[in-house]
Amino acid sequence: MFHFDRGLKLTRADLAVDFRRRQPRAFISHAHRDHMARHELALCTPETARLYHARLGERPVLEIPYRQPIDWGGLRLTTYPAGHCLGSAMLLAEDGETRLLYTGDFKLAASATAEQAELPPADVLVIESTYGAPRHRHVPRAEAIAQLLALVRDTLARGMTPVVHAYALGKAQEVTRLLTSAGIGVLQHKEVYAISQVYCRCGVDLGPFELFGGPPKDGHVVVVPPWRHRAGDCGRIRRPVTFAVTGWAGSPGGAWRLGVDHAIGLSDHADFDELLAAVARVNPRVVYCTHGPESFVWCLREAGYVAFPLGGGWLPLV
Numbered sequence: 001m002f003h004f005d006r007g008l009k010l011t012r013a014d015l016a017v018d019f020r021r022r023q024p025r026a027f028i029s030h031a032h033r034d035h036m037a038r039h040e041l042a043l044c045t046p047e048t049a050r051l052y053h054a055r056l057g058e059r060p061v062l063e064i065p066y067r068q069p070i071d072w073g074g075l076r077l078t079t080y081p082a083g084h085c086l087g088s089a090m091l092l093a094e095d096g097e098t099r100l101l102y103t104g105d106f107k108l109a110a111s112a113t114a115e116q117a118e119l120p121p122a123d124v125l126v127i128e129s130t131y132g133a134p135r136h137r138h139v140p141r142a143e144a145i146a147q148l149l150a151l152v153r154d155t156l157a158r159g160m161t162p163v164v165h166a167y168a169l170g171k172a173q174e175v176t177r178l179l180t181s182a183g184i185g186v187l188q189h190k191e192v193y194a195i196s197q198v199y200c201r202c203g204v205d206l207g208p209f210e211l212f213g214g215p216p217k218d219g220h221v222v223v224v225p226p227w228r229h230r231a232g233d234c235g236r237i238r239r240p241v242t243f244a245v246t247g248w249a250g251s252p253g254g255a256w257r258l259g260v261d262h263a264i265g266l267s268d269h270a271d272f273d274e275l276l277a278a279v280a281r282v283n284p285r286v287v288y289c290t291h292g293p294e295s296f297v298w299c300l301r302e303a304g305y306v307a308f309p310l311g312g313g314w315l316p317l318v
């Protein structure tokens, strides 16, 4: 049903999945740059299509809304929410004999700005396993949010400016929504602001936020993509206190390693326990792991699954 060609390809439809190099036909699970290229034809959800156009320009797209199967290239293709960012999708491909589910980047926990993940049962599961080691367990989401809000409020009360480093697509909008829901004003770097406009056009309510364009107003948080602050892109911010919002916050010396004052463990990816829960929910005959430590393959085997690394060179064909 599939083969590996420096990436996953659905053989019958000759459909590349999340390729970074240009393809005649490619499925894009979500609009993060490491999952897409300027393809001749892209298949994706309508929300991802808008983000794809915003990032790489207008391109030919075949839209597949969530849970609305299409018959295409000899396969039945259905997308399901992946809970990672706006429009992020899992892809279920069926050829009449085998059901293959590709997760793309996903998380099971709720999100303020992305639809919660749904995992249909499948025979073959290709799973993104970034945090596939037992040491990767995120702090509970409610705890991370409470920590973020408490530290931001404390920073503002001391007359300083919180500067939150968050990926321009996804994390920055979720942080914005969490802050505005708590009554805290948000100013966004232009890169974040451009993506937020797409979120708003897709009907996602981010609350009141503005484009950052000079010395920040009192009582406001500035949200910037990682590195932009240090690149001098944010003008002169008086007494900045920096925050990183990432699943890597929990690793030893998180804030120091990320080069910020505070590291908040709010992730857009499933942690180790969620990965195992996802596999149990899909209940596949065979699992292929990608984008994660190879040790996750062994964890799955110890749990009784037939598991392989994707592209490991020793895959049985299914």
Ligand SMILES: [Zn+2]
Pocket: 030, 032, 084, 105
């Ligand atoms: Zn991603």
